[in-house]
Amino acid sequence: MSNEKDSGGKNIAKNDGDQDIAPVMPRQADRMSVVFVGSPHPALLDDETLLSQCDLRFQRRSGPGGQHRNKTSSGVFLHHEPTNVTAEATERRSQADNRSVALSRLRFRLAVERRTLSVWDADPVGPAHQLREKYRHGSLKFRESNPDRPRVLTLLLDDLHAAGGQPSAVTKSWSVSTSSIVNLLKSHSPAMTLVNQIRAHHGRSALK
Incomplete structure (x- = not known):
């Protein structure tokens, strides 16, 4: 069991499973502190729009594969400037593939962090x-x-x-x-x- 406050600030005992009884919504002032961004959320944007908000860098990186490691400038680094969230991908030999992977990782990071x-x-x-x-x-x-x-x-x-x-x-x-x-x-x-x-x-x- 745990305690939740109703709209009047009174503690209410809650079952931690919470699917068996009606959930009690917390007051807005009691919510956990998070970082908010304006709508639409950047993770919802199409690829072109999201990329236009990013600083895109290509860098030479060594990837997996021993002596056959990727040593071309195919590593992709994305910095989403409005939120300061970053993502990268260096494991693929193709720059286009790494960009796609980095963009997907950026979406997931934005989804969780903002x-x-x-x-x-x-x-x-x-x-x-x-x-x-x-x-x-x-x-x-x-x-x-x-x-x-x-x-x-x-x-x-x-x-x-x-x-x-x-x-x-x-x-x-x-x-x-x-x-x-x-x-x-x-x-x-x-x-x-x-x-x-x-x-x-x-x-x-x-x-x-």
């Missing part, structure tokens, strides 16, 4: 609205290469932050099961780590 307003704090518009409509009632199962995976993860993390890390509080707005949300979090361990940090902030046990 927040926008949740569905309860502002009406979704633009790409956020489109993604929510597209994946409502779905299983939230994505192939590793699906570009929408980090985008949907971004929106779920926005909602989970506002909900105190309770997947059961988010299921209604997405029309998905709690297990679908948890499984998506498990597919990217930094996302699960963030949600468990949020849960710990609110006195809840970790999701497993």
Whole structure:
């Protein structure tokens, strides 16, 4: 059991499993401190727009493979200037491949490290609205290469932050099961780590 405060500041005992009883939403002032960015969240942007916001560098790096290591200038380093978030990829021989990998890594880092307003704090518009409509009632199962995976993860993390890390509080707005949300979090361990940090902030046990 853990304690949660209602709108009047009164402690309420909560079951740490939280899917068996109605979740209690934390007050906005009680939410864990995070870094917010303006909408649309940069992880939701198309490739061209996101890249236009980045400082792109190519660097000679040695990759895997012993004596056959990659020693060309194919390593890619991305610095997203508005958020100061960075990502890199040096393991591929192709500069184009490394750029694609680095961009994907940047999206995932942005998804975890930066927040926008949740569905309860502002009406979704633009790409956020489109993604929510597209994946409502779905299983939230994505192939590793699906570009929408980090985008949907971004929106779920926005909602989970506002909900105190309770997947059961988010299921209604997405029309998905709690297990679908948890499984998506498990597919990217930094996302699960963030949600468990949020849960710990609110006195809840970790999701497993």
